[in-house]
Amino acid sequence: MKHSLLFKYILPFMQWYVLMILITIGIDYLLHRLQLVWVGRYLGYVGTFIVLLSFIYSLRKRNRMESGSPKKLLMLHEYLAWGGSILLLVHAGIHFNAILPWIAIVMLLITVASGLVGKFILKRAANTLNANKQALMNAGLGQEAIDKKLFFDSVMVEAMDEWRSVHIPLAFILGFFSLLHIITIFMFGK
Numbered sequence: 018m019k020h021s022l023l024f025k026y027i028l029p030f031m032q033w034y035v036l037m038i039l040i041t042i043g044i045d046y047l048l049h050r051l052q053l054v055w056v057g058r059y060l061g062y063v064g065t066f067i068v069l070l071s072f073i074y075s076l077r078k079r080n081r082m083e084s085g086s087p088k089k090l091l092m093l094h095e096y097l098a099w100g101g102s103i104l105l106l107v108h109a110g111i112h113f114n115a116i117l118p119w120i121a122i123v124m125l126l127i128t129v130a131s132g133l134v135g136k137f138i139l140k141r142a143a144n145t146l147n148a149n150k151q152a153l154m155n156a157g158l159g160q161e162a163i164d165k166k167l168f169f170d171s172v173m174v175e176a177m178d179e180w181r182s183v184h185i186p187l188a189f190i191l192g193f194f195s196l197l198h199i200i201t202i203f204m205f206g207k
Contacts, residue, residue: 030137034130037099041106048107057108064104065195071097095136102129121198124191131184142174 048054074094076082102125109122146167153163164171 030133033133037103041103044107057110060104061108064101067097067101117198121194124194128187128191131187134180139180146170146174
């Protein structure tokens with residue numbers, strides 16, 4: 018119990034999120050510097066395809082397909098969704114001419130954040146909480162003392178345990194706004 022869950026799990030989550038933003042800014046800067054801004058438009062197609070490809074994990078998890086290791090497909094889902102999100106963020110750039118793409122990008126950022134919560138925080142936090150509880154029991158502490166020492170961590174793990182009920186609807190909302198954005202682009206051709 019040398020480090021709290023905050024330092025052990027929340028900070029790495031934040032580092033991946035900030036890294037995603039910094040990579041996006043770096044790629045966008047490079048495209049502008051090399052006068053290749055037009056490439057950003059096509060990164061939207063590639064990013065969308067990569068994010069859609071990441072849903073192979075969901076198909077496997079819901080028994081829509083039988084091949085593939087769920088653990089490996091989950092890792093693939095995490096990295097493809099993260100990488101595709103970077104491309105979509107570069108595609109979005111900083112444009113203030115339409116509200117629908119901004120709603121889709123905000124939903125993308127929220128959905129990625131909720132996915133990172135599941136990846137970095139929830140499972141590892143629960144494992145750490147159980148290990149800490151076992152260590153305190155082995156040290157001879159009573160249940161009341163253990164509950165007192167682990168109160169904050171227990172509350173945090175219980176709250177995070179419901180993350181899927183947030184992440185999946187967010188992904189559907191993101192998909193809805195992304196689809197609306199794509200349809201309006203085809204309809205109005207901009």
